[in-house]
Amino acid sequence: MISQNFSGAKAPVQISPKTFRNIGLIGRPDKSSVVDTLCLIHDHLLSLGLHPVFDTATAELVPYTNTQTVSKNLLGEVVDLVIVVGGDGSLLHAARALVKYNIPVLGVNRGRLGFLTDIKPTEVIFKLDQVLKGEFQLDRRFLLEIEIRSKNETIYDAIALNDVVLHSGKSVHMIDFELNIDGQYVYRQHSDGLIVSTPTGSTAYALSGGGPILHPSMDAIALVPMHPHTLSSRPIVVGGQSEIKILIRENRVLPMVSADGQHSVSLNVGDSLHIRKHPFKLILLHPPGYDFYMACRTKLGWNQDFDSFQRD
Numbered sequence: 001m002i003s004q005n006f007s008g009a010k011a012p013v014q015i016s017p018k019t020f021r022n023i024g025l026i027g028r029p030d031k032s033s034v035v036d037t038l039c040l041i042h043d044h045l046l047s048l049g050l051h052p053v054f055d056t057a058t059a060e061l062v063p064y065t066n067t068q069t070v071s072k073n074l075l076g077e078v079v080d081l082v083i084v085v086g087g088d089g090s091l092l093h094a095a096r097a098l099v100k101y102n103i104p105v106l107g108v109n110r111g112r113l114g115f116l117t118d119i120k121p122t123e124v125i126f127k128l129d130q131v132l133k134g135e136f137q138l139d140r141r142f143l144l145e146i147e148i149r150s151k152n153e154t155i156y157d158a159i160a161l162n163d164v165v166l167h168s169g170k171s172v173h174m175i176d177f178e179l180n181i182d183g184q185y186v187y188r189q190h191s192d193g194l195i196v197s198t199p200t201g202s203t204a205y206a207l208s209g210g211g212p213i214l215h216p217s218m219d220a221i222a223l224v225p226m227h228p229h230t231l232s233s234r235p236i237v238v239g240g241q242s243e244i245k246i247l248i249r250e251n252r253v254l255p256m257v258s259a260d261g262q263h264s265v266s267l268n269v270g271d272s273l274h275i276r277k278h279p280f281k282l283i284l285l286h287p288p289g290y291d292f293y294m295a296c297r298t299k300l301g302w303n304q305d306f307d308s309f310q311r312d
Contacts, residue, residue: 020080024075024076026055026082026084026094031086033110037124041108041124053079072094080103084108084117087114088114091105092116096260099161100280103283105283105284115203118286135287136285137287140282141198141284142277142278143161144196144276145160146159146160146164146275147274148267156265161260162198163195163196163259163260164273165194165259165261167193167257169266174192174227175251175253175255180247191225192226195209196224197211197224198214198221199215219239221238245274247273
């Protein structure tokens with residue numbers, strides 16, 4: 001049973017568990033618990049007659065010698081499904097490499113919150129078997145693509161599943177920039193920066209900046225000012241098809257931009273940052289029973305005080 005309760009996708013589903021033969025495995029490199037889960041999954045896949053394939057970096061973590069390995073950037077060419085073991089950061093990193101291949105991704109949580117990697121390690125075999133039988137919810141998440149243009153030439157580009165963050169680096173100085181949306185002037189702002197977030201990223205850094213939580217099915221982008229100089233500056237939610245342009249003004253420090261927390265790139269006066277929806281979507285698979293609002297209650301502690309009061 002394949003469910004699309006909240007995917008928002010209009011195109012017919014092309015993903016079938018019958019095609020899940022070659023299974024890619026990616027793991028966070030700095031946790032021994034990740035290795036244990038990877039080995040458990042690897043051995044279980046072999047017992048089912050399936051073919052596990054490690055990405056090159058992950059293969060260095062596990063105690064196997066006769067396994068197929070492929071670089072993360074090429075993994076999407078040879079597998080039918082990818083399992084990521086780690087935190088949401090691990091899945092973000094994998095997503096940027098896999099999104100162009102239209103390969104579904106399943107996340108096992110060995111991190112902290114686990115909004116994207118939602119399978120508990122204690123349930124991994126049971127949940128994996130459900131997915132391999134075709135019992136899953138299909139969830140398509142859009143990404144953002146960014147370009148830095150200097151004198152009308154693109155000097156840098158990147159993609160982000162969570163957010164694009166304009167910031168002042170390690171400096172405590174505010175930065176000066178101009179915001180335009182769909183060719184219309186919005187404002188000139190002095191602040192610590194601006195977070196441009198997808199619905200996926202609305203429960204990440206944008207949330208800590210006071211931004212709204214967007215349901216994953218929404219075709220929308222949130223713009224969240226970081227400590228703006230004026231109290232009237234508030235988050236703005238625009239359509240997912242919007243073209244966002246940020247023009248860098250004269251500053252005491254060089255502003256910087258980062259996509260999904262990757263290395264930051266400096267921006268000079270007169271440079272412009274262009275942000276729009278990426279043409280490909282990440283395909284996430286969730287086992288039966290996944291509920292976004294339940295994830296919010298669990299990860300964000302929405303009912304914590306009330307539940308404690310009820311127990312008392």
